[in-house]
Amino acid sequence: MSASTPDPTGRPLADGPHDPEHDPTASYALEPEYVEALTRRILATSGETAEVRSPINGAPLAHIPQSTEDDVVEAFARARRAQEAWARTSLEHRSAIMMRLHDLVLDRQDEILDLIVWESGKARKHAFDEPMHIALTARYYGRTASEHLGTKRKLGVVPGLTRVEVNRVPKGVVGIISPWNYPFTMALCDGLPALLAGNAVVAKPDAQTMLSALLGAQLLEEAGFPKDLWQVVAGPGSRVGTSVIGKADYICFTGSTATGKKVAAGCAERLIGCSLELGGKNPMLVLRDADVERAAEGAVRASFSNAGQLCVSMERLFVADQVYDRFRERFVARTQAMTLGATLDWGNDMGSLISQDQLDTVTRHVEDAVAKGAQVLCGGRARPDLGPFYFEPTILEGVTPDMTCFGEETFGPVISLYRFHDEADAVARANDGEYGLNASIYSRDGARARDLARQVKCGTVNINEAFGATFASIDSPMGGMRESGMGRRQGSEGIHRYTESQSVGQQKLIRFAPMLGMSDEQYAGVMTANLRLMKKLGRA
Template identity: 80%
Template sequence: MSDPAPEHASGLATAGPADPEHDRTASYALDPGYVRALTDRVVSTTGESVPTYSPFTGQPLGAIPQSSTADVETAYRRAQRAQEAWAATPLEDRSRAMLALHDLILDRQDEIIDLVCWESGKARKHAFDEPLHVALTARYYARTAHEHLDPSRKAGVVPGLTRVEVNREPKGVVGVISPWNYPFTMALCDGLPALMAGNAVVHKPDAQTMLSALLGVQLLEEAGFPRDLWQVVAGPGRELGGPMIERSDYVCFTGSTATGKVIARQCADRLIGCSLELGGKNPILVLRDAAVDRAAEGAVRAAFSNAGQLCVSMERMFVADQVYDRFVARFVERTKAMRLGSGLEWGSDMGSLISKAQLDTVTAHVEDAVGKGARVLAGGRARPDLGPYFYEPTILEGVTPDMTCFGDETFGPVIALYRFHDEAEAVARANAGEYGLNASIYSRDGKRARAIARQIRCGTVNINEAFGATFASIDSPMGGMRQSGMGRRQGAEGIHRYTESQSVATQRVVRFAPMLGMSDQAYARMMTANLRLMNKLRRK
């Protein structure tokens, strides 16, 4: 990075474009041969392609071949054939491939991060989260495969005479539709447990970040997974989504609530399952006993990581009267000190938004709020001097229900501050609205904060942390309540969603019918007495 540019009127310190002589711009990220090696993995016979662009400059990075509905059918046929052999592969062999992927990702993390930065425009420190999260996911499911997938013994109805086992059988071919905001981790993290459970994947990444997803598929092959096991198609969701759902045995989608509802209806028509991580308007609560400096540091990450383009980032902050003024002063100070910049080097605190459409949404939300009386405490404007889609990290005060950003998801670097008088009020306001994805609570009293967390209607709650504690704890489930989705990724739920449970019971000696000339009535009396006895013995 070059030296910081002079501080602007808004108070934000900024980093200018990288010095071409010192910028570690990796040539492979723009090299046509490198791009072709990735895009060869797209199932496409149309002869059509569309360019993908870098938000840093607005210039094209490469051309992505487009898939037809016939290509979708081809992808599913290939995946289905590969899945049949893969399902018969021992768990030990699947785990070895998963652990090889773990090491390969760590070895190649600079390449992954560079490509993610080029395609998404995010700061390098936020791009680092992506290989980190995928490596954690790969290692977790490799190490816990037997725990989650081995046949398990259950209690039989007649102790000692009824043996019951539950098997976990793969669904078949899983359709994964992944978003642009975390193009590497969201491309892989949902599909890895599907592979571990013996499934194949047909994947449609978002058009804006295809290359990062395709790099992930290349690494899967290099780690030892069969090539046809993970198929990639490219094209508009409105054209390929329906054919994918028609051929999938299960669907995993991350994106908007509106699209998620359409997918849920289509899956219901076929009686197949789906998991959906959808929108959020996530709250952060700063309680009266919070450590102010720690809360202010966490709030910066909560609101502005990946320029706010994170499903679990915070857009509403409720701060107790007792610490409001001190907290706001520290939060504004930290926000204004953030370094904005483009390029591949470490040092920037925030990068670019992904597109003009995203910039337009953020701009419209802030202008609407300010026009109706909200106050800008930091940020509040676009920064075309840094790149076409940069927008300053923005803190608003005085946001009211008639403003668009009060209840609608902005999905950008904008957060609204609200003062509260008592914690019951804060919980009620945090639960207001239709979403329930993630929340954060700052307090020195962990026990009290955990009790308050039980009252928050969100799928994950982080205490004294923005979102990383739950996001990186792969053994725990992650997902949304209410309009923020259904199903969970991570943990046991994250892999069991891709399996069918099969109960197998072996009965010995007695049968479930009258024996030795016993009448039906006598049989009923005997079974009733047995039930009473089992209850007295406190048996299940």
């Protein structure tokens, strides 16, 4: 792995000897100049900073400047000025910039991956999902801009005499509050359709992963988006997040259900819209006719990608009696064979948790389950020898409703295994609780699995796949039911949420009032006859 840093752009690592016999993270550090260039993008005048350390080895990464409420005001003022000009640009121009971003992200993926891994501690192969998802998102919206945003003709009330068009008008300035678990893609993916629709963005990324989000902002500008169109602020949610909600024209939030409810309340107070992608306790169903080996492989990815710190990852696994024992054996064997490590290199199947808080939650859930009688099939312990916040991939059996991990989201590398007797019972148990984000069904009968999916109360359901089939298909909406959120990202819903629909009607020759000396009664009679005629002719 090369550690060189081309100037002015490139990988954010200082040169150093690399000894593969020892910790591959020990010889690397982030270039101070690189960090400074990124943090200058934050609008912050408080003079305060917050230290960020890497979950890989606890090494300090950066001191992040903190924004004030006045900085948020200024960010929105700059964004509004930029948005007024941006909204007047053509869709073709915006689309061209989006396609340049696609290429830029792919060209710079080594730099992006280094920074994501340093900040989040995830395995490099899971970090790769992030630039891939942004490239997919940029290309999709770049190529479908006219389809989603072009003026559409609609049926007029009087054929030939009433012309109606619907425009998609930008909301203005969108506030995006993004999480730490996918710091590059979640910082950008919701904002790209907002920009394409003619909006500006004020972004508040999570404090733990600001650098990845700032690199995304830098790439937007390098691709050709106007400088002030994307503003970044930093600081506690209680101060900066609340200020963003108080000034935006629309809010996009990804995070916990508890915080999401507060965001929704703040938006309701101002009568602005919001989209919320929140928590989940996602179920996976392995039916009696499933390919057991394929299901076991999928279950590993479903449970342990990004150490389980993925909104759409699985925490509850329901397996049919007929294949339960064989599946359990293969799932445990595959999990035990995983390559573990918190490093920058390729080759690890699972990386670290991001923080002490996450480690404490995972440890508490597992210890509570074991104390109340659950069996640990594999894993079940922290691994400080691998990293300060490392916890082994863990499979539990015998989890009961009195255990914390039965219904609460763990958001870590822990999954509970359950046996089911019939599919109606499995669906009922999958639908238990208040969440409804993502589900997975494994079966050799695709049509039957798709029919079963309609009974599962989740916003996305993947057949013979963990989450990639829906999440990577940008033309399809992604989001949660029930307490897993409201609104959708991706597809037409993912861009229309940032627009106001505006109907423009033009009337010719006649008016909707008595004409040619008609009385009101005569006018009503003529209109009634016309309504009957339109029905007979099959008009909508």
